[in-house]
Amino acid sequence: MYLTASRPDIMFVVCACARFQVTPKTSHIHAVKRIFRYLKGQPKLGLWYPRDSPFDLEAFSDSDYARASLDRKSTTGGCQFLRRRLISWQCKKQTIVANSTTEAEYVAAANCCGQVLWIQNQMLDYGFNFMNTKIYIDNESTICIVKNPVFHSKTKHIEIRHHFIRDSYEKKLIQVIKIHTDHNVADLLTKAFDVSRFNFLIASIGLLNLRSFICGEFN
Template identity: 65%
Template sequence: MHYGNLFTSCFRMPKNVKEALAGNCWIEAMQDELSQFQKLHVWDLVDLPKGVHPIGTRWVFKCKTDDRHVVVKNKARLVVQGFYQQERLDYTEVYAPVARLEAIHLFLAYASFVDFKVYQLDVKSAFLYGKVHEEVYVTQPPGFEDPQNPHKVYKLDKALYGLHQAPRACEDMCIEFEQVMKSKFEMSNMGELTFFLGLQVSQQEIFLHQTKYVQNILSKYKMNDCTTYSTPIPVNHSLHPDKDGKDVDCKLYRGVIGSLMYLTASRPDIMFAVSLCSRFQSQPKESHLIVVKRIFRYLKGKRQLGIWYSKQQSFDLKAYTDSDYGGCNLDRKSTSGGCQFLGERLVFWQCKKQSTVSISTCEAEYVAVASCCSQILWIQPQLRDYGLNYTETPMFIDNTATMTITNNPVKHSKTKQIEIRHHFIRDCAEKHLIELVKVHTNDNLADLFTKAFVVHISNILST
């Protein structure tokens, strides 16, 4: 046996089952997966009922790495080819529990405030704990067929990855998670939280970044050797539909935008630039791709930036809101920007094109305030779960007219053009849930999310 080849195969993802079966390390990974099935009574080997077609299964292999790209585990997962399932016949409801990244930011900010050390637990094969109520039959795992019963199939009792109803079954299990925890689940302690959902976490004073992800996308789109820029987008970018420009591959452009959108989970400095470029995904042109490549050039020079949550700060909730006016060259709609802080910790940020065309700067600012207020109303009950009750949250804005409209209980005739749904901020002000506070334009941190910046924002991001 050539040990060099065996060592290499253990740290390289096989292309198919035949290749995986040639390496002992991958055989062990597959056997470990199947042993979990046996332990949790996932399925039973039965004869296939007449008129029933079993769903195929396949192996998915992955080398799991840490934040330094070191392979720490070989994972083999048996998945069901759920795309063969038919709605209403094989499944009904489909939904899944999803953790909002904003909730993760809030939790880490609170951990820094109370000086908690955050640890991570991994639930092994979480989907295997959810019970399937429908009758589902699957084929035997490739490479692990029963030689004495080759024509039999497995009837599922628990959910497998790939089934449409698997996330629903998993959600039922999560309701009882707090009570049963380790008594029911086989869990492994992964130590201090350092890597979660693509986010890297350093816990000396909590620093949230995606340096590894930046390196991955630079390599993926062959931008490792590019020159660098000090800003992600020029101030006078003048991006427009460019109907006469040269077309580029839509799939490539959308893939790049999707990669950058995920990076905004820890990089608010590129939020406006990525949001602006995402508006041209239907018909991307070469001029748009050039701007996107500039974002990559900026990232290459600033790949280690992230969000820093200091321990020596207050924890008061405050927000900043701003808007440009008719800044979109595509349809002249305005852009709303906002950011929310706990003390000096940036936990939420938004950049979104408004759904209607504003006919004045006051209207554009008013709509932006309404969007920021909605985020505040989501944050306040989240903080109550931490034992913190915030009212009269200050929202800093640099537009006096908007403050006047909000604080005026009588709907002035000049505000009729503003949709009624945006006027709910008046009710929030009357109920003392928020308070609009005047701030100078130069001190409005939300300005970052409505236009290109010239200098680096060192007071928000850190290295």
């Protein structure tokens, strides 16, 4: 779990395994061993933070609808960037059972919004104003709910605490922008992928071989 603070590529699988640490089975042990084999094969992957480029705050939100086989709860995923520098990421099973993909995405977007507002307040202490931050979401219905209060009657079953994202949008603290699923890097934190898609996502969030990169910089 401590390693996920610097290796977002294992965040989803570690969180999935952690759900069974009270009553683990043999299958869970095999999954943990696979994590260690992956880490052994990729020991030099890490996040690189260059200092010589400007940055703006932006975020990506995603959810994996009802993939938890035991209770059919969805997984929330979110990540926040200063330009292309990944500074924060989240993976968590939702506390409610979502009735639709839209509801699961809406809950995930609200969680991401809360993290963005916290980062905005932190950066104000350093003299940076990141109001009207862009949050990229790959679900059109979720964006409609955030933007259009007419949809309120259809969302009363969602817990009230998640509706603050609409309030943040109306105050122009955030923007919600549609992004194609293929380009939503928060996917990495919500589900498993094949090798090619996985490699594309870890490259997109800024994970690279630090040893070869640093050697190349100095050479």
